[in-house]
Amino acid sequence: MRDRIISNVLIKMGSRIKKKELQFLENVLVEEFQDVQVKKECTDVAKYNDSLGKLKDMFLATLIVENKSNRTIEQYNLHLTQFVNYFTGKDAKDIDATGIRSFLYAYKKNRGISNLSLNNKRSAISSFFSWLVDEEYIDKDPTRKIKKIKVTKKKKKAFTADEMERMRIACTDIRDRALIEMLACTGCRVSELSNISLNDVDFLRKKVRIVGKGDKERTVFISDTAMIYLNRYLETRQDNNIALFVSKRFPYDRLRKDGIERVVRDLGRMCNVYAHPHKFRRTLCTNLIMRGMPLQNVAILMGHADINMTANVYYDASDRAIEYEYIRYAA
DSSP: OHHHHHHHHHHHHTTTSOHHHHHHHHHHHHHHHTTOOOOOOOOSOOSSOOHHHHHHHHHHHHHHHTTOOHHHHHHHHHHHHHHHHHTTTOOGGGOOHHHHHHHHHHHHHHHOOOHHHHHHHHHHHHHHHHHHHHTTSOSSOGGGGSOOOOOOOOOOOOOOHHHHHHHHHHOOOHHHHHHHHHHHHHOOOHHHHHHOBGGGEETTTTEEEEEOGGGOEEEEEOOHHHHHHHHHHHHHOOSOOOBSSBOSSTTOOBOOHHHHHHHHHHHHHHTTOOOOHHHHHHHHHHHHHHTTOOHHHHHHHHTOSSHHIIIIIIOOOOHHHHHHHHHHHHO
16 A cells, blocks of 8 residues: 555656656655555445556556656556556456467457557566566566567668758758758757757757766767758747757747657658658668777767667668678678
């Protein structure tokens, strides 16, 4: 009961206070409740057993305290809420591998989702049950019997030099040109670019302080071309917003993730190029590796904790490049 109250408080306060303050709040609550016995007085007959839903909320509170990103927590909440609704009235200890497989099968059949999406749901459920075992709410983890769902891996492409040039030519708006040049030279995630403020930019040294996933800071660099267009764009600004990129209409709010995605997508349509912001990130990563930058340094620049993410997911090694390297080293 005590742990549930603490978890509920953390969940409700998670969107209102900073993560460091949330950690301090948890410590205070644990300390204050340490010698207190909490007992709920119930006068109504429960309609159904909601213990699984309460455990889900406690798990999400744990993710908040562990400093997981808001997007990660939102995804876990979505997946697990659907899971809990399917097993309404059941205790966690009564759910077995067969039941979980039935849920995954029913969800895929009813929604027609891809194996990739289904595997993401399986992964969230697996993390939840692993936490339940660690916290000793259940004795065995039923998801250990459920194998990872096989997913067909599609090779994700970087922009070609021709595509990049076509987008630059098609871009007639100074803000949008500055935006794509910043994406191209920094390799920022779209959320990171949206969150950049003017005081984060060192215009003299052409550097930007980025706060990425897990509130980790890193520095990225602005090319000469990007700096030219960025300065031209800022000269046209007539607002007092501290954001680096703002909307074109009053009240000139910070340009958010969906706004940046729309700019890039529309620009791609204008010149018949499949374009989205993350593709700029993959392109920069690929170009840096192709030009000889050490892989570990590329990983740092990209904000990757795992160097394998840089090498295996972001690096687009074209057949032509591999053939060139083969002839260079093997012939």
